[in-house]
Amino acid sequence: MEGQPHQLWGVHEVATYLGVPVATLYQWRHRAYGPRGRRVGRYIRYDPDDVRSWFSDQSETVT
Template sequence: MIRNLWGPQDVADFLGVPIGTIYQWRSRGDGPPGRRVGKHVRYKPDDVERWFDGLSEGVV
């Protein structure tokens, strides 16, 4: 069963970053994978968590 999809604000809240960062990542092709649903971008929570877990540890 799929959980509810997240919008950009949900992703920003989960990661603790400004929503502008989510939009910047998306425009550069960075960040968690999102999918366009009509004119909206939606994220699967599992994909966001997997992307986060795949980041290198530590601060660069």
């Protein structure tokens, strides 16, 4: 990867980006829903591209 290293997001960054509580992300993981996260040691990390892709794939529109 060239240039600046790709930063991963933690649960707080993802929750902020999606506008949901951190607890919601943990519930989604338990239910195998939401953006794909990976365990790094004792932490959960998300690739921002995966989060954005998951968000754009959501077909439900807000009215």
